[in-house]
Amino acid sequence: MELRAVTKRYGHAENAVTALDAVDARFAPGTFTAVMGPSGSGKSTLLQCSAGLDRVTGGEVRIDGVPITDLSERALTRLRRSRVGFVFQTFNLIPALxxxxxxxxxxxxxGRRPQPSExxxxxxxxxxxERAGHRPAExxxxQQQRVAIARALITRPAxxxxxxxxxxxxxxxxxxVLRLLRTAVDRHGQTIVMVTHDPVAAAHADRVLFLADGRVVDDLTGPVGSEKIAVHTARLEESAR
Incomplete structure (x- = not known):
């Protein structure tokens, strides 16, 4: 998973707002990356552009080696269904299922036939x-978020x-939930990119990428404690004021 000089602007001419400003980032297979930054730093935009949910203004996004920037909507949808998994804050489960x-x-x-054993x-x-037959309201x-994690894992996405x-x-x-995400990386070699504001959650990752004003401003790798992450976050939020 890779972003090359990715730029995302909203609006036109003098009213344009730059949400991502020439971002370069590579997420190696089998790693867990947390993306952090102040409100408005570009975290959600980075996730949406990386996943092909929003089109970039400039630069290139690659998923599993495939450049998705110029794919048609149909081709992009097919790629997301097979090579991308999602876990949302609001679970996004279908209530009737x-x-x-x-x-x-x-x-x-x-278009794949699921195997019951899978x-x-x-x-x-x-x-x-034991909860396979329960609906989300039950x-x-x-538990709903754990179902969402199982749903994200079922296609073995990139x-x-x-x-x-x-x-x-x-x-x-x-x-x-964080333990399950960590296990997916350690046991199955899954690649995870997680947007979070929580230093404790980010401490479960192998790497923490910090954004500010649409740019990558810091990159911590290796085991990083929540206290160190909190200090970095506080500095960025202070600078953003």
Whole structure:
């Protein structure tokens, strides 16, 4: 997963707002990256452009070696269905479907026939095999997010994008979600890019990328404690005022 000189502007001429300003970033396979920064720094825009949910103004985005910038909407949709997974703050489960049906949805949309054993394996990984027949309303918030993680993993995507995955959860449920994401990286070699404002969540990552004013301004790699991340975040927020 790679961004090359990616720029994203909204509006035109003198009213244009630059959300991303020539961002270069590479997310190596089998790594967990947290993206942080003050409000308005470009975190969400980076995620949306990286995932092909929004078109870039300039530069290039590559997913699994494929340049997606000039793909047609149909080709981009096919690539997202097979090579990209999503975990959202609001879970985005289909209320009328069971947990198992929500998990297999990406496979069905991609025209693939799901194997029952595969679905069971994904739900077992997130500790919800016994809840396969339950609908979202019958599950807690933490359980719904675990279903969303199983859904993201089912296609074995090149990259999973997580947008504030613990933002709507209590501390215990959030910790379980982060443990599952970490396990997906360590056990399955999954690549994860997570937008978060929480230093404790970011401390689960291998790397923390800091944005400010649409640019990458810092890049911490290796085991990084939440206190060090919090200090960096506070400095950026102070500079943004």
């Amino acid at each position: 069971t947990a198992a049906q929500n998990v297999v949805l990406p496979l069905r949309l991609a 679905v069971t394996a994904r739900l077992t990984e997130v500790g919800l095999a 599950l807690s918030g933490g 990259v999973i994008f997580a947008d504030e995955p613990t933002g709507a959860l209590d501390a215990r449920s959030g910790a379980e």
